[in-house]
Amino acid sequence: MTEQQPHQFERGTDGPKVIVVGVDGSESAYRAAAYAAGLARRQGALLAIVYIQPVMATGAAIGAPVAETTDEIADALVQEIRLATERVKDIFDVRWEFHTFRGDPYNGLVTAADELKADAVVVGASEQAGHRFVGSVAVRLVKSGRWPVTVVP
Template sequence: MYDDELQPRTRAVPERCTDGPGAILVGVDGSTSSLRAAAYAAGLARRQRSKLVVVYVRPPASYALPVAGAAVTVLQAQDAIEQELRTAMEQRVAALDVDVELVVRTGEPYAELLDVAQMIHADAVIVGRSTKILHRIMGSLAVKLTRCGRWPVTVVP
């Protein structure tokens, strides 16, 4: 008999949630596909015990300045979307026991998502599928994020 056979063997306890993502970033804009992406990201964060960072990027009001009175309407719509996101997070995500944070930025969505992803050291980025025809020609946000090649990108239909 060898000495190591006499000692009781202990099972190694597997590490929990260290292989999965530590921070998941999801971009939302109020569209149906982005809300599906948020739901998918919340479920993934719950299963992986990851932090969920929800990013809402408000387009600058300067886009609406050429149309008289449109800037106020655009700002009101953006405020309504932001409030809906906050309410949804408080009601739905809190029940999932997920560490969630809402980040609201103003600017171009691609640049702002890159900035937030770098700031939080995101391990995964999740976005909804674009429904705009122009994105088939110029490239959608999801395509730009994928080409960036810094994080795994999941596109939710």
């Protein structure tokens, strides 16, 4: 007679249950969100839409209302997502949540993926030319090797 081992959680064996997508208002982020929404719908997964509010120490140092500005961006993104969801609700149903985290984009997405127990991460390709030299958020996420990462052009 063999001894049964207790069941341990194993991430990613039955398909993703939580898909994290990073949004920032850019065109590539919207394409990534659309791709992730389709993936979440097909997999029956929760779509966790994440906006990383930048921490702008220099703006705060001169008295700029940084938090209010980034909160306004987050609110505008939520409104756009709600409108898009409403437009397609009869043909495209997906469970989604919106989350905001503070920090730089890479560390913010890592924190979000960890806290939300992501099975997959979807991001848009960087639209900044300098990222060819220093590495984009997408490249850094792929290199971290912590989750399957899809980079949407």
